Amino acid sequence: MSLLRITSPHAHGPLSTTRVMQTVLLATLPGVAALVWFFGPGVLVNIAVTSFFAIAFEAAVLKLRGRPVLRTLDDHSAVVTATLLAIALPPYAPWWLLAVGAAASILLAKQLYGGLGYNPFNPAMVGYVVLLISFPVQMSTWAAPRGLAAEVPGLVDALQACFIPASFDGATMATPLDILRQNSDQSLAALYAGTPQLGAWGGVGWQWVSLGFLAGGLWMLYRGIFTWHAPVAMLAALAALAALFYDGGGPGSGGSPLFHLLSGATMFGAFFIVTDPVSSAVSTRGRLIYGALIGVLIYLIRTRGNYPDAVAFAVLIMNFAAPFIDYYTQPRSYGHARGDRP
Amino acid sequence: MSEHVYRDLSLNGLWKNNPALVQLLGLCPLLAVTASVVNALGLAAATLFVLICSNTAVSLIRHVVSDAVRLPAFVMIIASAVTCTELLMQAYAYELYQILGIFLPLITTNCVILGRADGYASKNAVGRSCFDGAMMGLGFGVVLVLLGALREVFGTGALFADMDLLFGPAAAGWKVVLVEGYQPFLLAILPPGAFIFTGLLIALKNRIDSGIEQRAAARREAPVRGSKRVRVTGTIS
Numbered sequence: 001m002s003l004l005r006i007t008s009p010h011a012h013g014p015l016s017t018t019r020v021m022q023t024v025l026l027a028t029l030p031g032v033a034a035l036v037w038f039f040g041p042g043v044l045v046n047i048a049v050t051s052f053f054a055i056a057f058e059a060a061v062l063k064l065r066g067r068p069v070l071r072t073l074d075d076h077s078a079v080v081t082a083t084l085l086a087i088a089l090p091p092y093a094p095w096w097l098l099a100v101g102a103a104a105s106i107l108l109a110k111q112l113y114g115g116l117g118y119n120p121f122n123p124a125m126v127g128y129v130v131l132l133i134s135f136p137v138q139m140s141t142w143a144a145p146r147g148l149a150a151e152v153p154g155l156v157d158a159l160q161a162c163f164i165p166a167s168f169d170g171a172t173m174a175t176p177l178d179i180l181r182q183n184s185d186q187s188l189a190a191l192y193a194g195t196p197q198l199g200a201w202g203g204v205g206w207q208w209v210s211l212g213f214l215a216g217g218l219w220m221l222y223r224g225i226f227t228w229h230a231p232v233a234m235l236a237a238l239a240a241l242a243a244l245f246y247d248g249g250g251p252g253s254g255g256s257p258l259f260h261l262l263s264g265a266t267m268f269g270a271f272f273i274v275t276d277p278v279s280s281a282v283s284t285r286g287r288l289i290y291g292a293l294i295g296v297l298i299y300l301i302r303t304r305g306n307y308p309d310a311v312a313f314a315v316l317i318m319n320f321a322a323p324f325i326d327y328y329t330q331p332r333s334y335g336h337a338r339g340d341r342p
Numbered sequence: 343m344s345e346h347v348y349r350d351l352s353l354n355g356l357w358k359n360n361p362a363l364v365q366l367l368g369l370c371p372l373l374a375v376t377a378s379v380v381n382a383l384g385l386a387a388a389t390l391f392v393l394i395c396s397n398t399a400v401s402l403i404r405h406v407v408s409d410a411v412r413l414p415a416f417v418m419i420i421a422s423a424v425t426c427t428e429l430l431m432q433a434y435a436y437e438l439y440q441i442l443g444i445f446l447p448l449i450t451t452n453c454v455i456l457g458r459a460d461g462y463a464s465k466n467a468v469g470r471s472c473f474d475g476a477m478m479g480l481g482f483g484v485v486l487v488l489l490g491a492l493r494e495v496f497g498t499g500a501l502f503a504d505m506d507l508l509f510g511p512a513a514a515g516w517k518v519v520l521v522e523g524y525q526p527f528l529l530a531i532l533p534p535g536a537f538i539f540t541g542l543l544i545a546l547k548n549r550i551d552s553g554i555e556q557r558a559a560a561r562r563e564a565p566v567r568g569s570k571r572v573r574v575t576g577t578i579s
Contacts, residue, residue: 096525108538134529 015224017116021076023225024272027216028083031268034212035087038145038205040152042091045162047083049095053102054082061111077116081105084124084272088265088312089131090142092158094165097131097138104130121319122279125312132312140308144173145205148196176203177264177308185251202262210267217271226275229284230291234270235261237295245303254303266298269311279315281322286329294318348473355477362485362540363547367453371445372486373536377497380504382490384438385445386483388427390476392449393458395423397475400463416459417450424450438507454482485543492539497531499524 035043058078062069085101105127113119132139146152149171153161161168174182176198183191192198201207221228242257260266265273274280274291281290294314301310361367368389376382399419407415428446431439439446449455458478463471495501499521505513529535 100527130529133532133534134527135525136528138525 031212034209046086050082050086057106092161101127144171213267229287231270233291234295237292241299264309265311376490382486390479393475393479397463401471
């Protein structure tokens with residue numbers, strides 16, 4: 001137990017929900033900027049359209065439930081959920097996909113359970129998983145990154161892809177995690193030499209997107225939005241497992257630790273999803289366990305499961321376990337013996 | 343008196359004590375086979391038939407079978423009824439029989455049926471037991487078909503597909519496409535969709551119930567026309 005030893009004044013302004021949500025939105029900027037640079041402005045259209053639907057659904061439900069609409073919307077939580085969901089979705093997604101995702105996030109995962117603070121599952125990840133198992137085709141068409149595509153789509157193309165999906169024809173490419181999954185019989189050296197998408201570490205474009213989210217996450221950590229335990233535990237567990245099975249890059253080695261850290265949604269998940277204060281474990285030791293198990297699940301599903309990326313599934317599975325982890329990691333209150341649990 | 347009993351039985355089976363929405367019994371087939379109307383209708387008919395047969399038979403033997411061996415006897419009766427249903431379906435709706443697969447024999451283990459046999463039929467006269475079976479079966483079946491319709495509409499954008507499996511080749515053209523070019527929404531057809539839609543149906547039923555309750559309460563408290571206000575003067579010690 002640490003005591004704060006600071007001089008007066010001791011009163012400090014607590015972080016309000018609105019301030020936290022605004023900080024989270026700001027922290028997504030570096031990652032989103034990298035996404036826009038490499039994959040074009042599709043992600044911006046995603047964010048705008050998903051936020052619109054999320055706010056509309058939230059307002060409608062609040063009205064139905066007889067809650068103050070404007071005051072609740074002012075906490076920005078719907079926009080944060082929508083933004084996180086929109087970042088996770090493939091850019092240039094059709095509008096109805098975004099609407100269904102926003103509905104699943106806001107209506108099903110958030111408001112049906114009672115609104116912000118009562119949701120046992122991360123709303124953005126529920127929306128993502130609902131879309132992933134419902135529309136596998138749309139959810140697995142990722143745009144080709146800058147440098148590999150002939151040209152990166154512009155803003156007009158992005159709007160066209162969203163609202164008139166049938167007329168949009170963009171270059172798509174398998175993501176690095178897809179490539180690794182489908183070619184588990186090749187050694188990593190041959191794979192990296194044969195496929196330009198893999199780039200140097202985590203895939204062309206992807207590694208910079210990951211570094212962008214890492215930068216945003218570190219800034220949030222500095223601002224005290226969350227503690228380091230869950231994200232560090234998750235990244236450490238994922239890297240440790242990847243190192244354990246790496247065996248120098250032979251066939252079926254599952255990718256290097258650096259590849260796993262810088263590819264897919266690892267960094268985004270570690271700093272923006274795992275740190276969700278509502279659906280994660282709350283005790284310090286609990287957060288370490290929660291984060292580490294998410295890392296283990298991500299590695300297992302990525303290399304042994306049916307889906308290329310696994311952050312959403314891993315987070316949802318561990319959301320189930322969070323109350324259980326909290327129950328067994330409840331800190332002992334000072335002056336009390338560690339009694340037997342009922 | 344007797345009319346009252348039958349009215350209460352219908353109300354219980356269809357609404358107040360609905361096996362699927364209130365007792366939450368028989369959830370396994372409810373969730374597994376309601377991906378389309380034809381599947382739901384097939385299983386609903388089979389369950390209804392078994393429920394009527396078993397309730398009647400159990401009521402007939404209620405004075406003969408001792409308490410100690412009653413459950414095995416009930417299960418034997420239910421299993422025979424299920425076997426009959428299975429053979430009938432094999433004969434008249436073979437494709438549907440193949441689609442429903444394991445869930446037909448599993449009707450034997452459906453809690454609704456054993457629950458009604460032990461909870462009602464073993465204590466009541468034949469006529470009432472038979473009627474109770476029919477109402478419970480109908481209540482279960484209505485929810486099954488409703489759920490099947492919801493999931494089929496949301497999942498595929500069409501309704502009444504493949505009805506020829508149950509009603510013969512004449513029904514092949516019954517399919518109604520509600521939305522052209524609908525993007526299949528797999529979640530509604532997969533098991534999680536069954537859970538979500540069942541939950542929404544239960545919520546809707548509770549909402550209707552609380553609405554009825556509120557209106558009844560408002561009517562109770564409304565002043566009767568012509569009644570006089572009680573006037574209190576002075577202090578009450």
